[in-house]
Each structure stands twice: as structure tokens, then as C-alpha cells.
Amino acid sequence: MKIKIGLFFGGNSTEHEVSIVSALQAMEFFDKSKYEIIPIYISKDNKFYVSEFTGIVNEYKNIQQLISKSNQVLLAKNKSRVDLVKYPYKMFSKNIYDSIDVAFPVVHGTNVEDGTLQGLLNMLGIPFVGCDVMSSAVGMDKYVMKCVLKDNNIPVLDSITVNKFNYISDKDDVIVTIKKKFDYPIIIKPINLGSSIGIKIAKDDKSLKEALAHAFTFSYKIIVEKAITKLKEVNCSVLGDIENASASECEQPINSDEILSYKDKYLSSSSSKKTPSSNTMAKGTMESLSRKLPADIDDITRETIRNMAVDTFKTLGCNGVARIDFIIDEEDNKIYVNEINTIPGSLSFYLWKAVGMDYETLLEKMIQLAFKRKREQDDIVFSFETNILDCVNLDGSKGSKS
Incomplete structure (x- = not known):
């Protein structure tokens, strides 16, 4: 069956x-x-x-x-x-x-x-x-994710958060707080969105106000960081769980502007790739992104990123397949984790194809990881075969939690 x-x-x-x-x-x-x-x-x-x-x-x-x-x-x-x-x-x-x-x-x-x-x-x-409740939630919140990674000595850019209530209450104070922390240019992102939605770079007070207003249309909370002016973006996928995980090949997305946009990711057509099947439209997936695969980086940088990707995956408690996106500051060659996609577009199959794993095998491994986690959960005690309500009086004097 x-x-x-x-x-x-x-x-x-x-x-x-x-x-x-x-x-x-x-x-x-x-x-x-x-x-x-x-x-x-x-x-x-x-x-x-x-x-x-x-x-x-x-x-x-x-x-x-x-x-x-x-x-x-x-x-x-x-x-x-x-x-x-x-x-x-x-x-x-x-x-x-x-x-x-x-x-x-x-x-x-x-x-x-x-x-x-x-x-x-x-x-x-x-x-x-895929990821469980905790790793999914942490991975979605860019600020919480970076706090967790920073506490585990995984490099991330410094950031602050601003919520919509504080911004509406005193916009000038929020602007002052941001400018005390960062010099222009500054990048503004909704805290819990992917696909580059709602992201803008601010180069002065006017564009900062516009970027904040734009980001708050997509999220109640935003994250603010110093924008790296000379950067290289590199993505790497990880497959496995906290016990055993491996990294894919690295890719280098090619963007049409200062930041990789929704249009770059999903509405472009790369001439270097074909659809995986004649019945499937690659346009509208991460497969349609223009990219260098493998990324234009040296072997040491490649292995550093792949190791950081696995460390990030395990630190956040991920499962299945995820994609970790990195920023390389070309001024000093420092590498930072930018964000994680706990369910990446196209399931990052194209990154695994580059290391010899076909899509069917990738899906099979993900399914088997799900069954493995369920078997492990079934061995954990979550409840006791007792009923303390048998000895509880309606006045709550007995059996109450102290």
C-alpha cells in the first residue's frame, strides 16, 4: 500500500x-x-x-x-x-x-x-x-534568529528593531535612535517576510522615512541594519537534522539593483537553466533566478560558508532542507549570515543537483527525516496516566499549582 x-x-x-x-x-x-x-x-x-x-x-x-x-x-x-x-x-x-x-x-x-x-x-x-514549530518561528523572525546565532558565535550584522506603535507615536525619536546606531546607508526590512518583500535601502532622512513607512505596510515590526555597500551574496542549502546535516553547492545570485528583489528572485528568466520538467513552469520559483552556480568564490570561502550553513542549521534546530543566505563584505572579506529560509523556494533542489543529488532523492530524504523525528517524539513522555482532578475541590484549595 x-x-x-x-x-x-x-x-x-x-x-x-x-x-x-x-x-x-x-x-x-x-x-x-x-x-x-x-x-x-x-x-x-x-x-x-x-x-x-x-x-x-x-x-x-x-x-x-x-x-x-x-x-x-x-x-x-x-x-x-x-x-x-x-x-x-x-x-x-x-x-x-x-x-x-x-x-x-x-x-x-x-x-x-x-x-x-x-x-x-x-x-x-x-x-x-521540515522544521518544527520552534525552528520555524525563530527562523522567520530575523531579529530573534540573529540574536540566537550571535549568542552561538555565528557572525551576523548588528541590528535593532522598531515596532509600529513606537514609530507612529514618535517618528522623529525613532529616526534619531536609528541614526545614533548606524550611519547611512541603512537597510530596512520587515522582520518576518521573505522573497525580499518590503526591503529598502535609505541613504538620507527622507528615504529613511519612506523605507520605514513602506516596511510597516507589511509587518508590525521591522529590523534595521547598516547596509553593506560593496557586497557579494552567496546562498547555501543544508539537508538533515541536528544529528547529521550536510551542505550543498553555493550559488551567487545576480541582482538588478542594490538589493536582490522579488522580481529578481521569481520573475526573471535565466538563460543558463532549463525547467526540470516540460510540464512545470520554472518562472515563479527560485530556479528562475539569475545566478552563478557554483558561486564565484575561492575554495576556502566556499568551505567556510558551507560549514557556517551547517552550524546555523543545527543551532536553530532545523530539519529537512533549508537555505541559508550569506553576505560577504568585500571591503574586508568578512562573512555574515543574513537570513535562513526554513522552506526555501523550489526546495533548493537546484543546489543539490549541482552536487549530484536529483530531486526525487532530495524529497525521499526529507520524508524519511520526518518519519525519524516522529519516531523520536513517540519515545518522549508528554503526559502522566493520572488525573489530579479526581482530588480537586471546586473551591480550588486542593491540587492547585503552587
């Missing part, structure tokens, strides 16, 4: 569309002799939909039409599996659409990649691929 994989994608995120393409691209490369793939689309209002059409990329050109001919489902725990129960429930009808044995989230951005979906899957008790 084949193992049923629930492939989750979409969600209430600014990277909704990127997630769709990443997931449906991956869907073609699972070992169909071992797995049955059930594509589960999460709408922008966070409802789950399944149908014979949710695995067809062209159907997403008209999402409302797709939803109208799909089944909304709820996730219900059923022993070791999760049932996809049709909603609304109908009397005298078959209400279980299907069941899944393992969840495979291919979601990007806030509200899905940040531990939210992972928490739901964890409560359902189903094995799921």
Missing part, C-alpha cells in the same frame, strides 16, 4: 503564489511507486481545499473558479493518520475525502512558514516534513 502524502501549499501570505509553483513543481518528482500525493491548497483566507484539480498549475490562473469546483476539508486526527473531512458535513454522504499518512508543507512566508501550520500538524500527531 502506498504512503499518502498531503502536500500543503498556499496560505495567507505575500508569498502565496510562489508557494503554489514550488509545491506543484515538487509534486512531479515524488516516487510514485511508493507515494500517493494529495495536493492540499490553502486559500488566502486559510481554508483547505482538495480536488482532482488542485494539483494542476494552470487551474491557479483562476483561483476562485478552482475553489468553486473543489472540496473544502477539515483536518481530523484518526489514530496515526489525518482524515480530510468534507465541510460542510452532509448527512448520508461519504464525508471523508481521503486520509494522509504524512504532511509535506511547501509554504512560504508569514502565517504558514513561521510555525503556525507546523503547530497544527504537530497537534494532529502526524509526521510532517
Whole structure:
């Protein structure tokens, strides 16, 4: 009997569309002799939909039409599996659409990649691929991530955070605080977004105010750093868990401006690459990014970055595959971790292909890591076979927590 994989994608995120393409691209490369793939689309209002059409990329050109001919489902725990129960429930009808044995989230951005979906899957008790709740949440918050890495002697740029309430309350004071910490140019980023959304570089007070206002349209909290004027960006993927992890080849993204933009990442077309399948659009995924692969760096720098990538992955407690993005300051050749993508676009398969691992093997390893983690969790005691409520009086005088 084949193992049923629930492939989750979409969600209430600014990277909704990127997630769709990443997931449906991956869907073609699972070992169909071992797995049955059930594509589960999460709408922008966070409802789950399944149908014979949710695995067809062209159907997403008209999402409302797709939803109208799909089944909304709820996730219900059923022993070791999760049932996809049709909603609304109908009397005298078959209400279980299907069941899944393992969840495979291919979601990007806030509200899905940040531990939210992972928490739901964890409560359902189903094995799921990728980072757990904690590592997903920490990886999404750029400031918290950098604090953790800094405490573990992994180099990151100095940064401060500003929340929207303080900014609205006293904009001038926020500007003064930032300028006391950093000289121009300064880079402003939403604290919990990926795909370069909401990022701007400020070179004076006017552009700083504009950058802050822009970033706050995407997030309640932003991170501020000194902008490196002469930099090289290098990305490296890591596969594994905290016990055993390995690094991929390094890539060097090619940007069209001072910073790598959403357009550079997902709307460009690199002539150096072909799509992994004639049925899949590479445009709209990280595979479409113009890049140098391998990166134009010497062997010592390459190994330093690969080792730092593994250290970052393990320090944050990651699982499955992640991509760590680095900045090299070409003025002094210092290397800094910039951010981590706990569910990278296209699952970074192109970086693993460069070291001889095909997409099917990458997916298989990720699934086996999910089952391994579930086996380890099943050995941990989370509750006691006692009921202290048996001896609790209604006045709360006995059995209360002290």
C-alpha cells in the first residue's frame, strides 16, 4: 500500500503564489511507486481545499473558479493518520475525502512558514516534513534568529528593531535612535517576510522615512541594519537534522539593483537553466533566478560558508532542507549570515543537483527525516496516566499549582 502524502501549499501570505509553483513543481518528482500525493491548497483566507484539480498549475490562473469546483476539508486526527473531512458535513454522504499518512508543507512566508501550520500538524500527531514549530518561528523572525546565532558565535550584522506603535507615536525619536546606531546607508526590512518583500535601502532622512513607512505596510515590526555597500551574496542549502546535516553547492545570485528583489528572485528568466520538467513552469520559483552556480568564490570561502550553513542549521534546530543566505563584505572579506529560509523556494533542489543529488532523492530524504523525528517524539513522555482532578475541590484549595 502506498504512503499518502498531503502536500500543503498556499496560505495567507505575500508569498502565496510562489508557494503554489514550488509545491506543484515538487509534486512531479515524488516516487510514485511508493507515494500517493494529495495536493492540499490553502486559500488566502486559510481554508483547505482538495480536488482532482488542485494539483494542476494552470487551474491557479483562476483561483476562485478552482475553489468553486473543489472540496473544502477539515483536518481530523484518526489514530496515526489525518482524515480530510468534507465541510460542510452532509448527512448520508461519504464525508471523508481521503486520509494522509504524512504532511509535506511547501509554504512560504508569514502565517504558514513561521510555525503556525507546523503547530497544527504537530497537534494532529502526524509526521510532517521540515522544521518544527520552534525552528520555524525563530527562523522567520530575523531579529530573534540573529540574536540566537550571535549568542552561538555565528557572525551576523548588528541590528535593532522598531515596532509600529513606537514609530507612529514618535517618528522623529525613532529616526534619531536609528541614526545614533548606524550611519547611512541603512537597510530596512520587515522582520518576518521573505522573497525580499518590503526591503529598502535609505541613504538620507527622507528615504529613511519612506523605507520605514513602506516596511510597516507589511509587518508590525521591522529590523534595521547598516547596509553593506560593496557586497557579494552567496546562498547555501543544508539537508538533515541536528544529528547529521550536510551542505550543498553555493550559488551567487545576480541582482538588478542594490538589493536582490522579488522580481529578481521569481520573475526573471535565466538563460543558463532549463525547467526540470516540460510540464512545470520554472518562472515563479527560485530556479528562475539569475545566478552563478557554483558561486564565484575561492575554495576556502566556499568551505567556510558551507560549514557556517551547517552550524546555523543545527543551532536553530532545523530539519529537512533549508537555505541559508550569506553576505560577504568585500571591503574586508568578512562573512555574515543574513537570513535562513526554513522552506526555501523550489526546495533548493537546484543546489543539490549541482552536487549530484536529483530531486526525487532530495524529497525521499526529507520524508524519511520526518518519519525519524516522529519516531523520536513517540519515545518522549508528554503526559502522566493520572488525573489530579479526581482530588480537586471546586473551591480550588486542593491540587492547585503552587
